[in-house]
Structure formats: structure tokens, C-alpha cells
Amino acid sequence: MNPNINPTAQAVDNVLIYIFGFSLLLLLGITVATIYLVIKYRRSKYPEPTSEVHGSFWLETLWTVLPTLIVLTMFWYGWTNYLGLRNVPEGAMEVKATARMWSWQFEYPDGRKTSKLFVPVGQPVKVTMTSVDVLHNFFIPAFRIKRDTVPGMETYVWFQATEPGSYDIFCAEYCGTGHSAMITSVEALPPEEYATWAQPQPPSAEPRGLIVLQEQGCTGCHSLDGSDGIGPSLYQLSGQQRKLLVAGQSKELSIDEDYLRRAIREPEAEIVSGYDPIMPAYDSDTLSEEDLQAVIDYLLGKATVPAAPKPDASVLLQENGCLGCHSQDGSEMVGPTFKGLGSREVVIERDGKEERIKVDRDYLLRALKQPKVDLVKGYPPIMPAADYLSTEELDAIVEHLLKQ
Amino acid sequence: MSESTTYTGFWQESPRPGILGWLLSTDHKRIGIMYLACIVTMFIVGACLGLALRLELIAPGRTIMDAQTYNATFTVHGIIMIFLFIIPSVPAAFGNLVLPIQIGARDVSFPKINLLSWYCYVSGAILAVFAIFSGGGAPDTGWTFYVPFSTQTTTNVNLAGLAAFMLGFSSILTGINFVTTIHRLRAEGMTWGRLPLFVWTLYATAWIQVLATPMIGITLVLVILERTFGAGLFDAARGGDPILFQHLFWIYSHPAVYIMILPGMGVISEVIPTFARKPLFGYWAMALSSLAIAFAGSLVWAHHMYTSGMSDFAILVFSFLTFIVAIPSAIKIFNWVSTLYKGSIQLAPPMLYALSFIFNFAIGGLGGLALGAAAADIHLHDTTFVVGHFHYTMFGGLGFAFFAALHYWLPKFTGRMYQHKPAVIAWAIVFVGFNITYMAMQAVGIQGMPRRYYDYVPEFTTLNQVATFGSWILAAGLLMMFVNLWLGCRAGDPVGKNPWGAATLEWEVPSPPPLENFGEEDPVVTRGPYEFKGVVADEY
């Protein structure tokens, strides 16, 4: 495929030009004929008609057959080009899109989530879409593509950016108050820039110990959730009793740091009863001392506290579409602005009665989890309950909002 | 109708005096006039809302109203224009006024049901007004009521749905009446080949009204049930299918666009021969193409759903059939133009509206072809190009036909003639304003501006401003037109039986027609509707 043409836009434009071209000709013909006849046969010149014909079979046939042929070509051209919009080329990058009132979330194959769609220039992109609430529609005028997102159903579009740049994505299916604000963009990046963007960000959110467990392949044999595997699960090891076989002798101990260190460095020495002695030994070349420490800390539950960073509230607001309804700069949108929220007094309606209250933690949590209970006066009761967020995420958001 | 000395026809003859003589009248002309009054009122209300929409769109961001108000405004604008203005406009108002006289009947088949249908219309209108001002606020779903949004919004969708249901019922009753009347009450000698085309188109329309309208009724009832009982018939999580709603909705609403346009085409087919003094070219082609449009029109509904997620096979089928519907419309256009050939053409106000109908409808219809083509519609769907398309067909088409009908038949029913010069000037302003407004809308739609957008990105500003500017010209022209017509009806010069020299039956009875249209003798028809030999226009 020629990387310099925008394949979907091309398919649509061909048809548009063909049909509009023909239409213009027909319109011109009809208008000119009408004006000519009206002027030529005006009553001041011809007080009585000069013909009494009632019709002509041949003419009727002519202008039945001719339009039929014309429209059939239009139909066929429109259909074949449409197929070009449906058949996704091989090797397309796949992105999942989720629409909700009134924001978009894009999920890439590596699990990363964004609210703008980042794509590399020159590569076809297939967007698989669904909606969590009502109908929305994914429309990129620059690529001439458009498809509804339907709750409970998957739809898709594909396109290929030819020039780096930012292209508008509109929601083209009416979806309520924020419909016209449900705008985001495709950010088409040159391939190298895209590759950089797509690098996994180094400071990972996960505790180091867990990463090591995954990198070293420990999890291939040990589960982390208590379920049995080739080896015993590594779930909540701290303080557990273990029955061991040491050189044929049975022995019992409770798990501690030393035991774990031995179990990793010299696994053949002590075998947990019921399992085969197949675990490889990890010496300090394979597993550095720090990493080992991190793993042990993780397994004993000590590491989680410093390692798990708080969810980033501003990212959450972005990803969950809050900013589709609430502004951060004080401007009026569908919902109340977040600016100055923490130090605000709001008038709410509860059970039909009005009440003035100071914004605090409890109120905000309620506003998020059960938005229908306290309605901020003057706003429609349309905020969806944020019950899909975890407690940590809710806490982070509330803390963030209180600081606004 | 002010001086009692002049002849006033059915305006004064009534078994009951005063206002009751109207409200309880079963006379088709009185019912027609009551319809006309309501419909024109509704048009003006709806049009003012349209003007407000344009004003909001004069610049990006908030100008005169907030997003929620905007959404409610276009919804109410759409509901009023579709259900309260355009669907009943020509059939219920002019159909009632003219159809019985044109076929030589004294009334319609079921006069009482005719009155009932007017009451259904009025209660529908009252419910609609109620929906705007009560409880949860004006509906904000768009006139299409798409689920799941319409089942979730807290606005007055139930009342609006009920209103549309009542209006549908009114439309069905009118349809039943017309089909029966045309079959049963034609005067002696009024063969099918002598029916005026206006009657033919009303006949085709009436069948659509009977066979398609119930579908919108049941669909809206289901939405109401879904809202009140949580039925889940359209809810994917409970075994329903939101796309199915769209099928049911368009099964009615696409044929409905032909309910709108066909009677308009009928009006044009009356006006053009009269002012060319020449028989309509291709009578049977015109008559049969009306039936063809009505029938084929019920085969194409899913062309509104190309992007909805329905199957590609359905797109193939419906796109093909959509193009087939265009053919009978093309036949009509060509026949109208050919009628002008070697005629004796008088550019009276009705004729100007009729000729501009051809122009506008051709633009709208040809735009429809772009929408019918699968690939092109993907880009154009739900952009303001669609808004342009349907204003061209509905307003530029049926709206102009309605104005043509007002200018053509009002003198007959009021007995007075409006002034021609202001009428022509008003026409010119309306025509220019109309085209500026909607051409700009189509253009900005091709650039990709979605419809039902309260706010838009700055690139679209210029064209939106042009459209708003055009809407003011349009409004000025319409104001002038209505004022001129009103003055004409109140105090214009009296007219005789046949001011235009037309050849259909309604021009053989006095203006305004008497209570039962014809005197003692039932009329006997001996010639076709467009044989102008020997027909002379009255001086007025």
C-alpha cells in the first residue's frame, strides 16, 4: 500500500466526487432547461400553449432507464469502496476503544491506557470499540471513518495516518448533554517517536520484588494467589508452617527470611514435602543480592508498603472521563468545576430538600459512589456512579480533589 | 369575511352558530381550516426554535443557551416540525380542504372520524407542549428517540412519546378516511384516469399512513414501557438489541418522509399545468410513480443505519434499494420540466414556489443519493450535511409546496386575493435566504461537523455564520409572506370562481365553496383534470 495516500479517505472521496459531480451536472441541466423554457414560453409571448401533448412513451422510457443506469453505477461504486473501509489490512495495530458519557478511553495491546489515540504514521490501525452506557460514535473526519459504539456489542473501524499530526475525533451519535464536548484526537507520531512513546516507562508502579519474580520466571511454577502449581504457591508466606524433607529426614519449621534465602540459593537442600526436587538454584550471578532481598521482602509482605505508589489522581480523572463533565479551570461544564472544590460550600438536594454543606471527604466519597443521593443544585442528575474504581483509587481522587 | 354583504360560503353556513359550529363541525372544509390554523401556528413556533438554534451556532462555545437547552431545543424543533407541521401539513390541511371537491364529493367518507382525527392532533399538540414545560424538562433525545439514551434520560420522554403516538393516530385516521373516500365517493365520470394528481399522491400517501404509522406507535410505547417498567426489550444486557429499535423506528420514519413529500409533489403537479395551461406531461407515469415511491419507500429504511453496527449484507441490500427509490422521483422531475415545453407560462406566486420546489428538491434529493451510497454516507452520516439534506427536501421541498398551496388555494377558500407584488418579493427573499442557510450547512457538513452539536471547533465558524445569516434573511422573507397572505385573506379583493384558469373541479364551485360543495345536483365529470380548452380565468 502506498504510504502517502490516506486509504480510507481516498475510498470515500472517490465516491463523493463521483456522485457530487454527476449531481451537479444533472442539477445544472434541469435548472437551465427550466429557466430557458420559462423565459421562452412566457405567457406575454404565447397567450395560449402551442402544443397539447399528453406525454410520450419513448421519453418516459428514456428517463426511466437513464436514471436507473446512473444510480446503479453510483450504488456499485459506493458499495465497492465501502468494502475498502471494512476490510482491515494485514498487520494492523489493534487498539480497543471504550466510549462513555462523554469521554474516550483507548487501550493498547500492552495494556497502557490513554484518552487520546496515539498511533504511528504509516501503519494501519484497527480500533475495536464498545460503549459502557449509550450509543456513541467514533468519527474522524480526516480519515472519513465513522462507526457507532454500541453497549453490549463490538464494532470496529480502521484507518492509516499518512502525515504526523493531530486529527479530531468527534462523537457523532447524539448522547446527551456533553455530546458536542466528546471530542478527542488521534495523535499520529512518526514511527520512531511512536516507538519512544510506546517504551514501557522505567519507574514501574509495581514493587521491585514482584517484577523480579516475573522477570526470573518464578511465576512459571509458583502462583502468587494461593493456588497450587508445579511448586508451592508464594502467597502470604510469612509465618506459615512448612514440612520439609532434609536428606531423607522429615523436619518442620515456620517460614522466615533465612529459610527463604536458602530455598532460593540452594533449593535441593530442603524440599517441601509433596513436591519434586526440580527447582533450579539461583546463585548471585543470576540473582543479585539486592534483588534477592527485594523478592524476600515482597514474599514476606514487607515490600508492599513502600513499593505500591498511590494511583495518580490526575491520570484517573483523565482516564475515567471525569474531565468530560468537570473542568479543572473553573469554567462551566456539565458538572460543577473541580476548581476550588476542597474549600467550597455547596447547596445540595437530598430527598428533595435543599441543604448547604461544606465539602469534605465523606461528601466527596458519597458524590463519587452514590451520585444520586446528594445532587448539587442546578445540575442534572446524570453523573454515573464511580463504583468501578477501587478504594485506593477513590481515596486518591478524593484527596486530590480536596486539594483543589 | 368581515362584511356580511359579500358571499361567504361555508364560513357562515353551519348547523351550529359560533365557535361550536367549528369545534363540532364535520364539514371537511371547516376541519381543513382548523387544521391549517394549527399547522401554521406550529410551523411558526417550530421555525422560531430553528432560528434560535442557528443563533446559538453563530459562534463556538455558549452564545445564547447552554448545552442542555440546545439539545432540548432541537428535539422540540424536530418533533414539532415533523409530527405537528410537516406530516399533517398538506394532507390534513389541504387534503381535507381540496380532496373531496376535486373528486366531486360532498364530504369525506367518515366525517365524524375526520373530526376525531383533528382532536387527536390537538391533544397530541397539547401533550407535546406539556412535555416541554412540565416535570423533568423538555425532552432531549432528538426526534429519533434512540435507545438506550431515551430510556435513561430523566427528561419528559414519556409525554413526548405519547404525544407522537396521538399524532400518529390522527394521521392514521386521516389516511383511512382518504383511501375510503377516493375509492367510494368519486363523482360519476371521475374515473381513475381523470383523478387530479393531487388526489393520486394523497392516495399513495394515505396507504403509507395506514400501513407504516402503527409501527412508530408500538415503538414509542415500548420505549415508554422500558422507561416505566424497565422492560429491557432494547437492552443488550437483558437479551434486547438497541439496533432493533432503530429498525422499528425507521420502518415508520423513512416511509414518513414520503408521507411528507408525496402530497407536496401533488401540489406541484396541480400548479405547473395550471400556470403553463398545458396538460401534465406523462399523466400515468406521474400517477404510477407516486404509487411506486410509496411502495419502494417502505423498502429502504435501514439507509439511516449504515454506521449503526448492522450487518454489511444489510447495507448492500438497503443501499441498492435506496437508489431504486430515486428513480420515480427523477421521473417526476423530468415530467414537470417537460410540461413547460410549448406552454403558456405565467409566473404567478404559486408557480414561483412550484418552480423553486423543483430546484430545491433536486438539490435535496441528489444529496440523498450521496447519503444512499454506502461509502459516502460513512463520512456524511450524522453531519450537518444530513441536516442540510433534509431541510432541502422537507423545507425546500414540502415547505415550498405548502407555500405554493397557500398561494394557490387560499383565494379559493377565503374568496379573496392577496397582493401579487409583495408575494413575489417575499418569494425571492425566502428562496435566497433558504439556499444560503442550507447550502452553508451542507458545506460545513462535508467538512465533518457533526449534527446536534451545541459547540464546534473553530474551523467551522465561518460557514456556520453564513448559515445563521441566511436564516435571518429566510425569516424576514417568511414574515413578509405570512403578513401578505394574512392581509390578503382579511381584506384582499374578492375573487371569482376560477382566478387562475385551472381545470380541476374545485374551481367550478364558488369561492369560498358552499357547505356541501355542490348545489342540488351531484357533479358529473366529462373531462380530464388538465384539459384547459375553454377554461377561462376570472378577472379579479
Next chain:
Amino acid sequence: MSIEHRDDTGARFGMWLFLYTEVILFSGLFILYAVALSKFPAQYSEASHKLNIYFGSINTVVLLTSSLTIALALSAIQMNRIRQCLNLCWVTVALAIVFLINKYFEWSAEISHGIYPGSPELAEMGAGVASFFNLYYFTAGLHGLHVLIGATLISIVAIMTAKGKVTSDRFTLLENSALYWHLVDLVWIFLFPLYYLIL
């Protein structure tokens, strides 16, 4: 007004047109049914088993019989047997009431099992079953409404017949009410196998 002009054939034709609209009204529900059936065939037959076939069959017989009685009533009035006609009309109305009572018991039984639109039990039975019962309630409900209207209509006409306003040469009203009643029967003829008999 001398517009009072008689056209019995026209009146009947108008009634037929109205019946067409009724058929299309129901067809909306039948479309939903057909689509859902093709989507959930197994669940539909499972759900159909939960309906009580005895209620359904008895009601079928009741409606068919009422259709017979109203048809006989029409013949009776044409033959100027007013008494007989009246009796047949009232039997028809009585059968309509039997139908509705039957329906009432059937529905109460189902509702007491927690099967009604929007109920939590129904939600647990899965999408297909829920869709079956939702449609069943709305279709049967709409049909029941028509039974009610039809019975009212026939009662009114019977009263008019008794008062001599409907006579052996002026019976269009009775004829049209009978047509309406037969339509109610027609709809049930399809409703019954579609909801009670799929296996």
C-alpha cells in the same frame, strides 16, 4: 345535514383498513419476537415450558368459540332474529370475560413465581428467558387490552341493538365490531403457538 349518506361497503372497507393498522401494530412485537427467537432458540423453548399450556389452550378454545358466536350473531341480525342476535352478543362478551379471568389467574401464578418484567428472578434466568417473558407480557398485555376494547364495543352494540338502533338492514356497526373481534382472535391464533408451544 344531508351528508348523512350511506355507504355500508365503504364503512366496512374503512374498518378493514383500521384492522391492517392493528396488524402492523402487533407486528412490531412479532419482529422483536422473531429476532430474539433466532438469537436464543434454546432459551426460548426453555422459557416456553414455564408457561402453562392448559391456560393457553383453554383460552384458545374460548376465543375461537367467541369468534363463532359473534359471527352467528351477524347472521342472526341479517335474518332479523334480534333476540337470538342479542343472546349471541352477550355470550361473546361473557366468553371475553372468561378469557380475561383466565388470563388473570395465569398471570397471578406467574407473577407469584417472580416472573414479571424487571423482576430480579427473571434477571437471573438469563438474557434469553428474560427477553421471552418481557415480550410475552407486552404482547399478551396488548392483546388483552384489545379483548377489553372489543368486549366493550360489542356490549355497546348489543345495547344499541336492543334499542332498535341496529336493525336487520342497518347492521354495519355490529358487522364492524364483529370484524374487530375476529382480529382479536386472529392475533391470538398466532400468539398461542409462538408463546406456548415452542419446544
Next chain:
Amino acid sequence: MSEHKHEPVPYRTFIQIWVALLVLTGVTIAVSRIHLGALNIWVALGVASLKSSLVLFFFMHLKQEGRLFKIGLLVMLVILAIFIGMTFTDVLYR
């Protein structure tokens, strides 16, 4: 415009039709107890159509009515079939 009066239909005809309808009802119920797979629904619809034709032509006097009534019914049925059938171009191929 012709007035079209029917002769009264004898009671016996109606009763015969009624018996036929009851028999057909029995038939559908019986057939529905046999497993025919997808055919079941078509048999049920077939019998229902037969029953409804009986009701239409006899109980509703369609047999005696003029051509207009029959054409009208046909038009309605065609439109109905279109509405249902064409919806399936989407549903079946989605």
C-alpha cells in the same frame, strides 16, 4: 360505486368452520409435542396461517367481499413480510 350486500351465512357453515378451527388447534398442540427441531416453529406458523385464513374468509366474510378487500389484505401482508423479512438481512448476517 357499488353497494355490496351479502346474503346471511347459514349457521351451519360457521359451526363447521368452528369445528375445523378446534381440530386444527388440537393438531398444533399435538405436533408441538413431537420434536422436529426448527421445523416445529414452521409447522406451528403454517397451521396458524391456515386457521387465520379460515377466520378471514368465513368469519370475516372476506369470501363475499369485492376484489378491493382482497387486494388490500394482500398489500398489507406483503408489507408485513417486507418489514419482518428485511429486518433479518441485518440480524442474520451480523
